[in-house]
Amino acid sequence: MAKTVLITGGSRGIGQACAIAFARQGYQVAINYIHSKEKAEALAQELSAQGHPALAVGADVSRKDQVEAMFQQVEAAFGPVDILVNNAGIAQQKLFTDLTEEDWDRMFQVDVKGMFLCCQRALRTMLHSHSGSIVNLSSIWGISGASCEVHYSAAKAAVIGLTKALAQELGPSHIRVNCVAPGVINTEMNGLLGEETLAALAEETPLGILGEPEDVAKAVLFLAGEEARFITGQVLSPNGGFVI
Structure with a gap:
């Protein structure tokens, strides 16, 4: 039976x-979106037309009631979620002294609380089956920090801490938790x-190029699957050598 993956923020970019x-590896794919409904539905229809079961499902991951409704919809269509990819997130560039409480709170609501809520809901079935894999999306700025992105860097650093702690807690239940930055x-x-x-950033990267969404997707796919069965609590950073 095909496994089910839920990808938050799956309508575009890395999520797409x-x-x-x-889908190409035979998974049933649930594509979460919040604003990009047309893109998510078009992607789901395209994958389904190619013979890959796919579903677009809307939800604000920072809202517990919407997360619950999203999981119920996915489970009704495909069964329990075997793999959760926490990709939904927001970013903002702003001087630290100009940040408002609303800026700070919204960043953590989406990038951290959303991950917390989705992990908790996914574990309801993963713990019962003693299996599952969670991959959280952080950022190099969560590793090194970035000027004018203090709240984003702090939130992405929190993702790494969440990943490492949860991996230790869930290891005995044979559930793996890893991070891609x-x-x-x-x-x-x-x-x-x-x-x-962007040209300046590419020049600063030792490999001399920017990454593509597919480069990140390959890392996520690897960590989620059986090839990484002995890997948990780790941070894999596809960054072209930008941070070493």
């Missing part, structure tokens, strides 16, 4: 690449930085 990668990736979100900034 993950959805395609998992991408470098500068050629996504729609990073496209807002402008061509000049």
Whole structure:
């Protein structure tokens, strides 16, 4: 029987690449979205037309009631979630002295609380079956920190701490928890930085290029699957050498 993967923030960028990668490996794919309904539904329809069972499901991951409804919808369509990819997140560039409480709270609500809520809900069935895999998306800025992104860096560092602690707690239940911390990736979100900034970031990267969403998706797919059966609590950072 095919396994089911739920990818939060799966309608575009890294999430979209993950959805395609998992579908091609025979997984039933649930694609979560909050704003990009048309993109999520189009992706699900495209994958389904190719013979890959896929479902688009809307939810704000920072809302417990919506997370519950999302899981119920996925379980009704595909059965229990075997693999959870916590990719949903927001980013913001702002001087620390200009940050508002609302900026700080929203960052942690989506990037950390959303992950907490999704992990808790997924574990309801994973603990029962004594199996499962969770992959959390952090960032190189969660490892090294970034100027003008203090709240984002802090939230992504919290993701790494959550991953390591949860991996220890869930190990005896044969549930693995790992983290992928991408470098500068050629996504729609990073496209807002402008061509000049992106070119400078590529120059700063030892490999001399920016990553593509597919590079991150391959890392996520590896950590989620049986090839990584002896790997848990780890942070894999596809970043071209930007942070070593």
